[in-house]
Amino acid sequence: MIVIIKPKSPQREIIALKQKIEEENKVSVNIIQGKEYCLLGLIGDTTKVDASKIRANEFVEDVKKVQQPYKLSNRLFHPENTVVKVKDSSIGGNELAVIAGPCSVESEEQIVSIARDVKKSGAKFLRGGAFKPRTSPYSFQGLRVRGLELLKIAREETGLPIVTEIMSTDMIDRFVEDVDIIQVGARNMQNFELLKQLGKTRKPILLKRGISATIQELLMSAEYIMAGGNENVILCERGIRTFETYTRNTLDLSAIPAIKKLSHLPIVVDPSHAAGIWWMVEPLAKAAVAVGADGLMIEVHNDPANAKCDGQQSIKPKAFRKLMGDIDKIMNAVANRGYDVVNV
Amino acid sequence: MIVIIKPKSPQREIIALKQKIEEENKVSVNIIQGKEYCLLGLIGDTTKVDASKIRANEFVEDVKKVQQPYKLSNRLFHPENTVVKVKDSSIGGNELAVIAGPCSVESEEQIVSIARDVKKSGAKFLRGGAFKPRTSPYSFQGLRVRGLELLKIAREETGLPIVTEIMSTDMIDRFVEDVDIIQVGARNMQNFELLKQLGKTRKPILLKRGISATIQELLMSAEYIMAGGNENVILCERGIRTFETYTRNTLDLSAIPAIKKLSHLPIVVDPSHAAGIWWMVEPLAKAAVAVGADGLMIEVHNDPANAKCDGQQSIKPKAFRKLMGDIDKIMNAVANRGYDVVNV
Amino acid sequence: MIVIIKPKSPQREIIALKQKIEEENKVSVNIIQGKEYCLLGLIGDTTKVDASKIRANEFVEDVKKVQQPYKLSNRLFHPENTVVKVKDSSIGGNELAVIAGPCSVESEEQIVSIARDVKKSGAKFLRGGAFKPRTSPYSFQGLRVRGLELLKIAREETGLPIVTEIMSTDMIDRFVEDVDIIQVGARNMQNFELLKQLGKTRKPILLKRGISATIQELLMSAEYIMAGGNENVILCERGIRTFETYTRNTLDLSAIPAIKKLSHLPIVVDPSHAAGIWWMVEPLAKAAVAVGADGLMIEVHNDPANAKCDGQQSIKPKAFRKLMGDIDKIMNAVANRGYDVVNV
Amino acid sequence: MIVIIKPKSPQREIIALKQKIEEENKVSVNIIQGKEYCLLGLIGDTTKVDASKIRANEFVEDVKKVQQPYKLSNRLFHPENTVVKVKDSSIGGNELAVIAGPCSVESEEQIVSIARDVKKSGAKFLRGGAFKPRTSPYSFQGLRVRGLELLKIAREETGLPIVTEIMSTDMIDRFVEDVDIIQVGARNMQNFELLKQLGKTRKPILLKRGISATIQELLMSAEYIMAGGNENVILCERGIRTFETYTRNTLDLSAIPAIKKLSHLPIVVDPSHAAGIWWMVEPLAKAAVAVGADGLMIEVHNDPANAKCDGQQSIKPKAFRKLMGDIDKIMNAVANRGYDVVNV
Structure with missing residues (x-):
């Protein structure tokens, strides 16, 4: 799962979000810092991560799913x-x-x-x-x-x-x-x-x-x-x-x-x-x-x-x-x- | 409700269909005979007429609803x-x-x-x-x-x-x-x-x-x-x-x-x-x-x-x-x- | 083509519309008078009849096409x-x-x-x-x-x-x-x-x-x-x-x-x-x-x-x-x- | 832009793709290695990167855009x-x-x-x-x-x-x-x-x-x-x-x-x-x-x-x-x- 951070978001908010996602979902989060955008890449089993919860954060522009959100039928x-x-x-x-x-x-x-x-x-x-x-x-x-x-x-x-x-x-x-x-x-x-x-x-x-x-x-x-x-x-x-x-x-x-x-x-x-x-x-x-x-x-x-x-x-x-x-x-x-x- | 009859359908089949529709639905049916198409126009309360039943007739090309099929909410x-x-x-x-x-x-x-x-x-x-x-x-x-x-x-x-x-x-x-x-x-x-x-x-x-x-x-x-x-x-x-x-x-x-x-x-x-x-x-x-x-x-x-x-x-x-x-x-x-x- | 007339439209308007359609399109028009609705059935070659023109009449509820509107590819x-x-x-x-x-x-x-x-x-x-x-x-x-x-x-x-x-x-x-x-x-x-x-x-x-x-x-x-x-x-x-x-x-x-x-x-x-x-x-x-x-x-x-x-x-x-x-x-x-x- | 690599793709192919993308597009590419998936994160101006070209690589599962692909109207x-x-x-x-x-x-x-x-x-x-x-x-x-x-x-x-x-x-x-x-x-x-x-x-x-x-x-x-x-x-x-x-x-x-x-x-x-x-x-x-x-x-x-x-x-x-x-x-x-x- 990829989290797209809003342009110009404060660095400490990005780090706080990274920590929150890691704690709540047992995944690890990589920060990719581009010129216009900053991205968070979630590593681990993201099948059960609730994307809409992350999207609700005010510094999040969008969330893109990488892994299919189903497991038993996958x-x-x-x-x-x-x-x-x-x-x-x-x-x-x-x-x-x-x-x-x-x-x-x-x-x-x-x-x-x-x-x-x-x-x-x-x-x-x-x-x-x-x-x-x-x-x-x-x-x-x-x-x-x-x-x-x-x-x-x-x-x-x-x-x-x-x-x-x-x-x-x-x-x-x-x-x-x-x-x-x-x-x-x-x-x-x-x-x-x-x-x-x-x-x-x-x-x-x-x-x-x-x-x-x-x-x-x-x-x-x-x-x-x-x-x-x-x-x-x-x-x-x-x-x-x-x-x-x-x-x-x-x-x-x-x-x-x-x-x-x-x-x-x-x-x-x-x-x-x-x-x-x-x-x-x-x-x-x-x-x-x-x-x-x-x-x-x-x-x-x-x-x-x-x-x-x-x-x-x-x-x-x-x-x-x-x-x-x-x-x-x-x-x-x-x-x-x-x-x-x-x-x- | 309008029933569009297939081109070249036999006249007696059209009449049989007209009678069947009239009997089953308590409506009266007008036949409109064009050059390419023949149409049946159903007159009366067609709210409860089941169009798919009529469409199942082999001489029917299509059925067009005229009246809304709901009554109490109408x-x-x-x-x-x-x-x-x-x-x-x-x-x-x-x-x-x-x-x-x-x-x-x-x-x-x-x-x-x-x-x-x-x-x-x-x-x-x-x-x-x-x-x-x-x-x-x-x-x-x-x-x-x-x-x-x-x-x-x-x-x-x-x-x-x-x-x-x-x-x-x-x-x-x-x-x-x-x-x-x-x-x-x-x-x-x-x-x-x-x-x-x-x-x-x-x-x-x-x-x-x-x-x-x-x-x-x-x-x-x-x-x-x-x-x-x-x-x-x-x-x-x-x-x-x-x-x-x-x-x-x-x-x-x-x-x-x-x-x-x-x-x-x-x-x-x-x-x-x-x-x-x-x-x-x-x-x-x-x-x-x-x-x-x-x-x-x-x-x-x-x-x-x-x-x-x-x-x-x-x-x-x-x-x-x-x-x-x-x-x-x-x-x-x-x-x-x-x-x-x-x-x- | 079927023209659905609005409920309670004056009879003379319906007749005027019938005549207008007949004159402009070289088709003949049947009036089907139901209890709630009145319909006009157009007979003849309606391929080139412009439905939107008829729909623009203030007493028309809707127009349903019966014939396909193409001829050479038909x-x-x-x-x-x-x-x-x-x-x-x-x-x-x-x-x-x-x-x-x-x-x-x-x-x-x-x-x-x-x-x-x-x-x-x-x-x-x-x-x-x-x-x-x-x-x-x-x-x-x-x-x-x-x-x-x-x-x-x-x-x-x-x-x-x-x-x-x-x-x-x-x-x-x-x-x-x-x-x-x-x-x-x-x-x-x-x-x-x-x-x-x-x-x-x-x-x-x-x-x-x-x-x-x-x-x-x-x-x-x-x-x-x-x-x-x-x-x-x-x-x-x-x-x-x-x-x-x-x-x-x-x-x-x-x-x-x-x-x-x-x-x-x-x-x-x-x-x-x-x-x-x-x-x-x-x-x-x-x-x-x-x-x-x-x-x-x-x-x-x-x-x-x-x-x-x-x-x-x-x-x-x-x-x-x-x-x-x-x-x-x-x-x-x-x-x-x-x-x-x-x-x- | 995020590139999702197919599960079990050989490491050297991933690196080759990373280099190819960097050369062709003047962006830098981060590799994020998860358990099931590997991702490439493109950093820089990706407005003009042609996602379908990357998607054509046989080790690519999908490509997700992060940045809007328009610039002058943005x-x-x-x-x-x-x-x-x-x-x-x-x-x-x-x-x-x-x-x-x-x-x-x-x-x-x-x-x-x-x-x-x-x-x-x-x-x-x-x-x-x-x-x-x-x-x-x-x-x-x-x-x-x-x-x-x-x-x-x-x-x-x-x-x-x-x-x-x-x-x-x-x-x-x-x-x-x-x-x-x-x-x-x-x-x-x-x-x-x-x-x-x-x-x-x-x-x-x-x-x-x-x-x-x-x-x-x-x-x-x-x-x-x-x-x-x-x-x-x-x-x-x-x-x-x-x-x-x-x-x-x-x-x-x-x-x-x-x-x-x-x-x-x-x-x-x-x-x-x-x-x-x-x-x-x-x-x-x-x-x-x-x-x-x-x-x-x-x-x-x-x-x-x-x-x-x-x-x-x-x-x-x-x-x-x-x-x-x-x-x-x-x-x-x-x-x-x-x-x-x-x-x-």
């Missing part, structure tokens, strides 16, 4: 890729982990039928929303606990592990009991109370990037979960908010190699929510595989025009089957991709 | 300004409501001393964080329930109503008991489970705009609270995330006249969090008053350099006093401002 | 893909067009050597900056006309057509004479005087998307060139500015299928400028191919550490060769990709 | 406010400089009549577009040279100096001859060839911030003009592009105190273009004055509903007169404002 301290095991499947290894299913669970027939379809096409996990975060209080809010029951039936029928979103701390016990991967949605990526509680479980957590979260903030939210002792974190890129309005969000595929470099955690891509339009799912899914994602999360619905939510971005089982075939070919074309991305 | 259906009463004070009327205090409650001495200072300078409400949402799990997380106790002491000593942030549903009863205005932070603006529960109380809620939330999404989140029966909602603009990095966030002062036009709810401005730098608080606070805000929320600390959080954006009691004097002059210069903004 | 009026011919090569057909070379031309030896290398690896075009737009006036500004001469030597030596950026109208004659594809940089995407002049030539124009330009604005800038009679426009996605700072810009790969749907013009992707970091070029280039781009523009330098500009984002000839091999495999894996993207 | 080297003189008026002193007039010059009668109106209300400068940058090639492009002639007539009639936008280098001589302040529009803020040519003149230049330009990039563009010898630069904040779509752009009023701190150049605010809606001009203009702007640029039209461009954001002469009265009161309320902003 590849620097954990060079090997993390592989999250979920029953007989895993996310983060050599195989692509495809999670597929409808936006929301609507009925037993619907979820079981889609589960069978996606399994046949090669999906390894079933997704389906039971608790739905909707922008409008007047929109369908999900079948809630009834939705969880239906997901369990679909798992029973197909053997696919189930992934579904949690929306508040009071449902954690239930989710730990019922679900295989607990999803934290983009809107709750910085719901820190929720993250802390999930850190106390040992369930795999699928943590979606908030639509305005930086890569660093995503990794800090992963750190919240890991700091509680739960290392089974799977990241998910699902588009960020930009000025472009043609797509619902802008899928940030550069985030995949970036996160592969910065962190050892697996990362999957959700092209359905990013684009918000069904016909973009196919090309974006292919691109996600080519760029090095560990998995995909894709919305599949047997009757999008009558879906209770997000039908406009769901593809049909037949299109999903074709996509899975194409993806296989790309996986072959980009063999060893994970390794290359990390080490070039 | 000025169209409630022309008079809402004034939220909090004990002997109010927010939304002719007087400027100033909320001031430290980022976080640190000790009895600290909070009581600051409370007395800001009261003397004219603040009407005391702010102070007990539960703190911090990006890093390693940063100070607030004194939590102990912080609430200290706030109550400060209220006892000064008579100032207290405003503090809630972070999860399991604390609602406690906050309803202890606090005068419950703040929902920017990161929880779309924590819908929390909003729903707060809608069941009758406490004033200070709802902060998320850093990437549109004005419409902010009003939809207010709608969540109001749909539960709690109409005591105060909005807060605190900066949005943009590409500019010199300031922490970009204070969107245009949102004030926009919200005044779209909604009857009061809106306050938090320049401290927007700028993230103490010396910008003064000019931005003045601008907020000139643009027509109903109030300000300002971080004041007696010892910013040793504050446990956000010291870099806190002003000292003396600077706050000066600012309050300047603001008084601007208030006089922009008399009748609220009204003008709405009716020009 | 796929609706030109369903077949445009293939731009450049000497013996082409951009927009079944083969991937790879443009490679250094950020800036530095010396004869440098440009000829790199040209040979990239040709050997399969590049079809040579890029190299002669006139360089640099943020700082103190940075290297390019060899200017001397750079053009060196590019011509490299073309002479290798047969590769040359692509280089133009920065002002007074160089157009020279560029038409010397260059095979004239590049318009991101910063000049809305330099309309330049676009108009280029529209009068018949040279292929590589038009880069501005870092804050929407897809629609990019197509409008293409329209400027085409309106002058020059239909040889190649679009280029090179990243947009977002809040994320880890990458220099955020490569918007969703823009590729979007533009394939909206326009018949070919589009290439420049991963080097988007990421701004050399080790991201490989994964992003692969993703660009998988998503359906017609070509790539890649910075290759034989000695990046001593490059006069953008060395940090240049890959070496050897890495380029390997990348070209990998890309071949992906091209095979995504056969018929262009067609699929457009017609799903 | 307050550090020029503490006094610059006041730009234009005939008998000035911009940057104690008085507010108000520039008003129509978006585009349409006829002699129009421009002369508006010029008289705005002068009567207290405007000090007349604006009016002759060459108009329009997103669509099919929109009105301005009266061009005829527009310049009409502006001169309006100046003749009223004595108001005229401000109008230049769009290409080949018009510079004409503008120097005809115009009092040459405006560079947001779209041309990084048209470096234009900036360089304008640097050779001694005309006052009104440089508008690009819609996606950072504050630093705006100051770098000012530096381009100043590096040529022309120090008469006036900056203009006119809104930036964000995700919010209710307003055309988001007026970044925080940029005013930021620029006051970073630079000595005067800065004016254009609320008309930022908001894109006439009824927001009044509150935003007031806020701009309260925040410390040196001037305002406001679109005034006598018949907005029939304006040839941007009528939707133009206010009428009567509203302008009222606004000027209100602004006077705010100016009195924020006396000494400029000074305060800089020195708090």
